[in-house]
Amino acid sequence: MRPALATSTSRLITTPANVLRCFHKSSMSVYILSLLVLVLTLMYCCIKIKANSRSTNIYTINCTASCDTRCSETKRPNLCKRACGSCCGKCNCVPPGTSGNYEACPCYFNLKTHNNTRKCP
Structure with missing residues (x-):
């Protein structure tokens, strides 16, 4: 009986709708906040790289x-x-x-x- 229960439980969790139900509102907030921090960090790095590339000469004089x-x-x-x-x-x-x-x-x-x-x- 136990193996059948474990199998049915694992099937419930693996469907996309049930995965979303497993997330609590607080864990979803942490997930969204983590994504936001990641995106902002990537944007900051891109801005810094562009600023540094402008300050260097990309051509050499004769x-x-x-x-x-x-x-x-x-x-x-x-x-x-x-x-x-x-x-x-x-x-x-x-x-x-x-x-x-x-x-x-x-x-x-x-x-x-x-x-x-x-x-x-």
Whole structure:
């Protein structure tokens, strides 16, 4: 008799309508609240990922052409182009003109050598 009772009880619980009846209102509230927290967390993560992707450059500049312009009036063009190319590779920017204008590219301005002198021309 017991096995038949257990089988009939298990059949009752496995139907979708009976599964919903088994949930109490409080457990359904916890389930809905958990889903809400999950959805809000996923939305927050998506917003953070989009914000971070906007702050990074998705393109790189042509360092060779930019450094050719930057070093066009120097007395030592090979040295200038080598240093400029290294700085451009790290910062992905070169200030406009042949000298100065460092405010356009603070990373370029702030790079230093081992002697704590400015690395970038």
